[in-house]
Amino acid sequence: MATTPKTAPAPLNASQKQIARSYGGGDYAHFAEKGAFRAADLDTCGDALFRFLMVELADSEDCDTLEEAIRRCESARQQIDDAIGALEAL
Numbered sequence: 570m571a572t573t574p575k576t577a578p579a580p581l582n583a584s585q586k587q588i589a590r591s592y593g594g595g596d597y598a599h600f601a602e603k604g605a606f607r608a609a610d611l612d613t614c615g616d617a618l619f620r621f622l623m624v625e626l627a628d629s630e631d632c633d634t635l636e637e638a639i640r641r642c643e644s645a646r647q648q649i650d651d652a653i654g655a656l657e658a659l
Contacts, residue, residue: 578605584626584638592619621645 581589581604589601597619600606611620625641626632632641 576607578603578607579627579629580605581623582626582628582633584632584635585623588619588622588626592616592622 581601586601586604589597589599593616597614597616600610600623606623611623614620622642622645624630625645626638632638
């Protein structure tokens with residue numbers, strides 16, 4: 570019986586740790602305490618926005634500076650603002 574290899578946990582960068590500590594009033598601080606996560610941990614965390622932030626701010630996504638993390642969050646905020654505007658126009 571073949572098994573799939575376990576993936577190593579991805580280390581969190583400073584931006585991800587800060588988000589994990591503060592997001593949801595600290596509900597996800599355990600990610601920061603561990604300092605790493607597996608994809609399966611995010612898939613089962615129950616919060617798609619938190620998952621998005623952790624993936625989007627990962628070093629593996631070329632988000633390796635605080636400035637880039639802020640730029641990406643500002644871009645996401647603008648898209649969410651646009652979505653709110655579209656809903657308000659209904």
